[in-house]
Structures are given as structure tokens and as C-alpha cells.
Amino acid sequence: MEIFLTGATGLVGGEVLVKLSKKSEVNKIFCLIRAASVEDGRNRLQHIFALHNDEFDETKIIPVIGDLFDDGLTTQLKQSPLLNNVTTIIHSAANTSFAKVKDDLVEKANIGGLTKILLWAKQLNSLNTFMYVGTATICGKDVKHRLVTEDESPNNNATHLVKYTYTKLRGEQLLKEHLPEDKILVVRPSIIMGDSRGIEPRSPVILWALATMNKLRLVPANPYASLDMVPVDFVADVMTQLLFVKRNYRVYHISAGNDACTSALQLAKVFDHHFDDLLPHQFVGKEMLNPLKLWAKGKLPSNHELFEHQDYLDYIEESFEDVTNLRILFAGLDPYIEFAELGQRFDNSRIIEDLGITPSLPGHVYIHKCLKYIERINLLEGAIDP
Numbered sequence: 001m002e003i004f005l006t007g008a009t010g011l012v013g014g015e016v017l018v019k020l021s022k023k024s025e026v027n028k029i030f031c032l033i034r035a036a037s038v039e040d041g042r043n044r045l046q047h048i049f050a051l052h053n054d055e056f057d058e059t060k061i062i063p064v065i066g067d068l069f070d071d072g073l074t075t076q077l078k079q080s081p082l083l084n085n086v087t088t089i090i091h092s093a094a095n096t097s098f099a100k101v102k103d104d105l106v107e108k109a110n111i112g113g114l115t116k117i118l119l120w121a122k123q124l125n126s127l128n129t130f131m132y133v134g135t136a137t138i139c140g141k142d143v144k145h146r147l148v149t150e151d152e153s154p155n156n157n158a159t160h161l162v163k164y165t166y167t168k169l170r171g172e173q174l175l176k177e178h179l180p181e182d183k184i185l186v187v188r189p190s191i192i193m194g195d196s197r198g199i200e201p202r203s204p205v206i207l208w209a210l211a212t213m214n215k216l217r218l219v220p221a222n223p224y225a226s227l228d229m230v231p232v233d234f235v236a237d238v239m240t241q242l243l244f245v246k247r248n249y250r251v252y253h254i255s256a257g258n259d260a261c262t263s264a265l266q267l268a269k270v271f272d273h274h275f276d277d278l279l280p281h282q283f284v285g286k287e288m289l290n291p292l293k294l295w296a297k298g299k300l301p302s303n304h305e306l307f308e309h310q311d312y313l314d315y316i317e318e319s320f321e322d323v324t325n326l327r328i329l330f331a332g333l334d335p336y337i338e339f340a341e342l343g344q345r346f347d348n349s350r351i352i353e354d355l356g357i358t359p360s361l362p363g364h365v366y367i368h369k370c371l372k373y374i375e376r377i378n379l380l381e382g383a384i385d386p
């Protein structure tokens, strides 16, 4: 098997790269990577393996220097004789930002970039499988508090909280426009949070929303809404296994499903237990997010009910040297709170049926293994570039 992988330096791609590199059936993994030179690209790849002391075989892992933003990318890939025998493409690269200011970049990377890869892939005679890493959240924001199945998406009528999920939906449609059905494999992870092995996650910033909740303690969210989160090691296991089994479907959720979902309350209990010197979490509902923003600006009327939680407000003021930074924090938190509010659970019966895999652990069961990494996250940086 010869694989072409995008997004190898990311949370998911890095884990998948290391796993696939250990498979004897895999002869080569060409990694599309942004770098100034081949040497620089190789160094970036080496770094991925060094994180957990995995063996880096430079005869098997080969950098292909390129950028999804480059207009010449399709031609570059078509003209590269190295790639003539690629059998499997895994497209994991994306811009995953929820921030409105990044909308243009998100569209350029996730729609424009994918199109460039597809224009190369569609004329690649050796290609058997194009695995597209989508997202379960393409179902949109109108689906609330229930189990969602794969066949409900892509749905053109879905409305989206952020541009990102729209671009991922469009991505699945582009796949169908360019490739025959039998070459398409779509995986849709739910929310990827941390690593259940207790090792350093490849991208700790992915835990930013939890780290922020843990630090604030006064949480403007619904404590009971289902949260479908999975650890990155589970996601990479499923993706890898799917490449080697007889598949009965073209699209798979990689999710916690009905039985292994968690909730903000269940996660908060774990945090309260481990950080017991802080005030216990207090949930005040999503409607308190705007009052919190106003309070951070010093503009909240003094008779507002938020002041019933004066002890928490004092604590927040003490913990954040500059309260104006809180505005940035709350702005970053906004879309996460909206997503969490939806209470979506994503059916995982397809992966269980086809892989016989043990379902993922619920978030509140494994999250304690990530706590030391949560503490290291720079909340402000994460809010600006989550």
C-alpha cells in the first residue's frame, strides 16, 4: 500500500501517520507538508515521531513539500513521478477554526485545497481509496438532543453555527462530484479531545475549551447536554483499521455514540475532584455568556442576577490579571458553548459492526489522564487561535 497523507503535522494526521508507519502492509507514506525545503519538511515529520519515541523510517515516510493554498498544487502532484503508485489518499488537512475572522482561510483550505487534491486524485490510475476526514457536526445546528445517523448528512438544508462545518459538508459533496462512489471513504469524528493513553497529546490546544471551563469555574453552559467526545488515539485506531477491513459503508461516524457520551457536568466533577483548591464548578446557563461579556467590559448593570455569584466573579478577577483579556476568552468560548448546547450524539454502530471495536471510553472516564496537559494550555493564545 502506498499512501498520500495530508495534515500529518496535525492532531489526527500525526497519530494516523505513526500508526500506519508500523503496518507491514504499508510501503510508503508520502506526506504533503508545508516547509521551506525537503530537509525542513523531513525535520517536521521527524518531530512527530520523536514526541513519543516512535521509530522514524525515512525510507518509508517521505515529505512532499506543498501547500493547499498553492494554485500550482494539482500540477505539482500530477507531475511528481514519486506519486504514480499511490493507492490510498488520506485527506486530513484542514483549517478547523471556528473564528469568524478566519472564515476566508477556512474556505480556501477546506474547499479550495480539497478541490486541488481531488483534481489530482481523479486521474490517478492506481487509486483505490480516498479517505476524507470530515466531521460529524456537518449535520448542522437544527439537530438537537438526539442520536444522529450517518445517512442524515450531507444535507443542503442544514444550517451551520460556523463556516467550518459548512466547508466540511461541501467537502463531502465535492468528493462525490469528482470520484466514483467505490473509491470514497468518509470518516466523521465527533469532538476530538485529548488522548486516553495518558501521553502527551499532539495538540494540547484541542483541550482549550475544557481548560477554559476549568479555569473559569462559573460556566455559562447547560450541564446536562450530551457531549459526544472521543480521544485522538481512538480516532486514529478506527481510521487505520478501516483501511484494512471489508467495509459495508462509505461513511462512518467515529464517535462515542449513545452509551459513551459525557456531559459538561460529568467532566466538571472530574475537574472538581482533581483541582479541589478551586471553587466547585457552577453552571449558570448559556444565557449568562453575554452578561459575562458585559461584566468583563465593566458594563453590566449592578442589579444583574449574575452578581449573585459575586464570589465567582471575584475569583475570576483574581485569576486573570487583566479582565479585558476575558473578553477574548469569552469570544473564543462562544461557538464551543453553542455546539455543546446542541446535545448531539452520533451513532457509532457502523464502526462497531464493521470493526468489532470496543467503543470509546466516555470523556469523564479518560479525561483525568489529560489534566496535566490541560494545565499547560495558554488560554489566551488558544482563544485567539483555537
Ligand SMILES: NC(=O)c1ccc[n+]([C@@H]2O[C@H](COP(=O)([O-])OP(=O)(O)OC[C@H]3O[C@@H](n4cnc5c(N)ncnc54)[C@H](OP(=O)(O)O)[C@@H]3O)[C@@H](O)[C@H]2O)c1
Pocket (backbone or CB within 6 Å): 006, 007, 008, 009, 010, 011, 012, 013, 032, 033, 034, 066, 067, 068, 069, 091, 092, 093, 094, 095, 096, 109, 113, 133, 134, 135, 136, 168, 188, 189, 190, 191, 192, 193, 203, 206
Ligand atoms: N479536532 C477535532 O475535534 C475534529 C473533529 C472532527 C473532525 N476533525 C477533522 O479532522 C481533520 C484533522 O483535524 P486536526 O484536529 O488534526 O487539525 P489540526 O491539528 O489543526 O491540523 C491541521 C493540519 O492541516 C494542515 N494544514 C492546514 N492548512 C494547510 C495548508 N494550507 N496546506 C497544507 N496543510 C495544511 C496543518 O499543517 P501545518 O502544521 O503546516 O499547519 C496540519 O497538519 C480535519 O479535517 C478536521 O476537519 C477534527
